Amino acid sequence: MIEIIINGRTLVAKEGQTILGAARENKIKIPHLCFHPALKPSGSCKLCGVEVKSPSGRQVVMLSCILKAKENLEIKTESALVSAHREKAFNTLLQMAPESTRIRNLAKEFGVAVTPPPNGCIRCRLCIRVCNEIVKARALKMVKTPEGSFVAAGEGDCIGCGTCANLCPTNTIKINDQDSVRTISIKGQIIGQLPLEWCEGCGKMYATTNFLKHVAESTLNHPDTKEHHHLCSSCIKLMSNRASTEREHLRK
Ligand code: SF4
Numbered sequence: 001m002i003e004i005i006i007n008g009r010t011l012v013a014k015e016g017q018t019i020l021g022a023a024r025e026n027k028i029k030i031p032h033l034c035f036h037p038a039l040k041p042s043g044s045c046k047l048c049g050v051e052v053k054s055p056s057g058r059q060v061v062m063l064s065c066i067l068k069a070k071e072n073l074e075i076k077t078e079s080a081l082v083s084a085h086r087e088k089a090f091n092t093l094l095q096m097a098p099e100s101t102r103i104r105n106l107a108k109e110f111g112v113a114v115t116p117p118p119n120g121c122i123r124c125r126l127c128i129r130v131c132n133e134i135v136k137a138r139a140l141k142m143v144k145t146p147e148g149s150f151v152a153a154g155e156g157d158c159i160g161c162g163t164c165a166n167l168c169p170t171n172t173i174k175i176n177d178q179d180s181v182r183t184i185s186i187k188g189q190i191i192g193q194l195p196l197e198w199c200e201g202c203g204k205m206y207a208t209t210n211f212l213k214h215v216a217e218s219t220l221n222h223p224d225t226k227e228h229h230h231l232c233s234s235c236i237k238l239m240s241n242r243a244s245t246e247r248e249h250l251r252k
């Protein structure tokens, strides 16, 4: 039998036993994923790092699934050195398996800060900025959660203009026009659901009622179109071109 000291507590370990094995027997928690009691250790996941004194006298992190118990070996399972090692190891694993809830839950259990799970959004905030600065609907905002920051519905009402979706570089914001209703959503969360208007020229659904109201209130009427028109951009262009040609003819 060998005496080792884990976190200041003297424990007895068997000859040839690993530090992880001794810690597990004594209910001392060390995170690990690649260890299996029936298999030889591989040291792959790097999660089980503990702090020990190296032969040169320096404090270093060593893998407890590989490190064998030695008489009077002093081990720390919690220290600044161990925390930094764990954070790096967890984040390296999450780069390979970003959706793994097992790794995320284990990191949470040991209080390790890890990168938020990917949801397609790169947090460029283009959608929020355009909605605030240009459209002025304030329909989007960044929400902080323990899992990271996400774009969510803001304080203002979405007018269904679709500018956010058009600017989004990762196509995370979706527009779905169906049964005369436009739905704007981010990863399943509905930001706005608004009725659509039909173009009087070509008959296609082209803009939401709220967006047209917003445009009417914030811009001047085009001289070549009716005051209260319902025309899509293609039909407006067509009308505008026709009006200019007619004006040209009259001038000649
Ligand atoms: S949803 Fe798109 S536009 Fe908005 S922050 Fe994320 S990536 Fe950028």
Ligand code: FES
Pocket: 031, 032, 033, 034, 035, 042, 043, 044, 045, 046, 047, 048, 049, 063, 064, 065, 066
């Ligand atoms: S348990 Fe994976 S490296 Fe030790």
